[in-house]
Amino acid sequence: MKSYSQIEGDGGSAVAEQIADLEAAIARRMAGIHHVVAVGSGKGGVGKSTLTRQLGAVLAAAGKRVGILDADLNGPSQALLGGVRNVPPLPGEEGLLVPVSRDGLKILSVGSLLAEGEALSWPSASPRHTHVWRATRELAKLAELLAAVHWGPLDVLLVDLPPGPERTAQFADFLGPQAAVVLVSIPSALARGVVARSVSALASLPNRVLGYVENMSGYACAGCGTVRPLFPESHEAAELKLPCLGRVPFDPQLAALSDEGRAITEVAGAGPVAAALAEVARNLIDTLEAP
Amino acid sequence: MKFLCVPCDTPMRMRSTAESEPGSLSVVYECPECGYEMAMLTNQHETDMVRSLGVRIGPAAAAAIANPGTVEAGEPAASRCPFSAMLGGATQTEAATPSGPEWTPGALARLESIPEMVRPMARAGIEMVARENGHQVIDEAVLADARARFGM
Numbered sequence: 001m002k003s004y005s006q007i008e009g010d011g012g013s014a015v016a017e018q019i020a021d022l023e024a025a026i027a028r029r030m031a032g033i034h035h036v037v038a039v040g041s042g043k044g045g046v047g048k049s050t051l052t053r054q055l056g057a058v059l060a061a062a063g064k065r066v067g068i069l070d071a072d073l074n075g076p077s078q079a080l081l082g083g084v085r086n087v088p089p090l091p092g093e094e095g096l097l098v099p100v101s102r103d104g105l106k107i108l109s110v111g112s113l114l115a116e117g118e119a120l121s122w123p124s125a126s127p128r129h130t131h132v133w134r135a136t137r138e139l140a141k142l143a144e145l146l147a148a149v150h151w152g153p154l155d156v157l158l159v160d161l162p163p164g165p166e167r168t169a170q171f172a173d174f175l176g177p178q179a180a181v182v183l184v185s186i187p188s189a190l191a192r193g194v195v196a197r198s199v200s201a202l203a204s205l206p207n208r209v210l211g212y213v214e215n216m217s218g219y220a221c222a223g224c225g226t227v228r229p230l231f232p233e234s235h236e237a238a239e240l241k242l243p244c245l246g247r248v249p250f251d252p253q254l255a256a257l258s259d260e261g262r263a264i265t266e267v268a269g270a271g272p273v274a275a276a277l278a279e280v281a282r283n284l285i286d287t288l289e290a291p
Numbered sequence: 292m293k294f295l296c297v298p299c300d301t302p303m304r305m306r307s308t309a310e311s312e313p314g315s316l317s318v319v320y321e322c323p324e325c326g327y328e329m330a331m332l333t334n335q336h337e338t339d340m341v342r343s344l345g346v347r348i349g350p351a352a353a354a355a356i357a358n359p360g361t362v363e364a365g366e367p368a369a370s371r372c373p374f375s376a377m378l379g380g381a382t383q384t385e386a387a388t389p390s391g392p393e394w395t396p397g398a399l400a401r402l403e404s405i406p407e408m409v410r411p412m413a414r415a416g417i418e419m420v421a422r423e424n425g426h427q428v429i430d431e432a433v434l435a436d437a438r439a440r441f442g443m
Contacts (some may be wrong), residue, residue: 002302002404003296007295008302009294009302010292011293011302012304013305022345088413088417090443091417092443097438099442099443113408113412120407123337125314133340136344137342140345144345271382
């Protein structure tokens, strides 16, 4: 009796071919992107999405062509942060065109497709077992979108990852070995421990982990302009054996600006946060372009 | 997955597909040598496994995925697949537009060329622009208007 590999094709269902075609389509769509940078953490609530959006703004202000892919299909925030929540992706001559923020960032986020407070549904043939295949289906949907989007030439595509160390590694693997990873932490032992787990989860993958950004590294006082500690100093925090790309203080003004979908680059004299983001952007580009 | 006709040692060929009941795929294979037929019927878990891969079952659907953007006018890609409703994955209800503007086959084909999950929002945005500009028919020019209106 013939074995599996002795039979050419699969009799007509072409499942393997469809997956190969999809991967080829994604590669074609992303061929014009110079750098793909996945921004993850592992820990939720560290300001990763806001940092991603504002880092994109600073890169754009420095003359870079920037896109943001919101890979968090279930908790999308980039549409709101980019001010494109009510802007639909549209069919263009060469593929799906994504909304563009006022400061010129191309943003693909499921948040553009859903009303506020609405969640994607993942119907299943087996209603009590939606959890079994859900992660695979999310990535399949993301792949379908990536195979359709016409990004055009970009210097940097920032990918805002969902939380979870294992998800960070899973998405890095999904994006392929060319995708670099930047991790975001805050100065708390708890957060650094989770980020250290992400570093560990990424260790088996070929993706470059460029370094980490310490977000909320202090409180930027709007009155006196000084930066004060926001978290108590911890001597038990896990050491992240990665280059630090910069430390960004917390500024309530930035939070308000972000909720309005505005970029920090729209505000003149934005202070220590703008300076810190500019440093992160410089270090990121230098690291990406280092031989 | 491949199927082999054991008596003739010949790979079987897919003959037809159908949704035999909600949550179950029915895929019929035949042996090109002896004509023997068999049907594969999936349970809900197996159906979900196929769905999770984001693929379609059947050669025509495979061609539609392999060549995005080449959908024939008036024939949505998903409609070629007998399982499109089952395998579509995350869904939203497409915006009902009973009294909306008419779409030309070319404009509709353009809409159908983008992923299913973004179509309702794209359709609503384009129809809004058509109404704003007093267009009764949505054609390529209206699509260009919509792109301009949304800064693309």
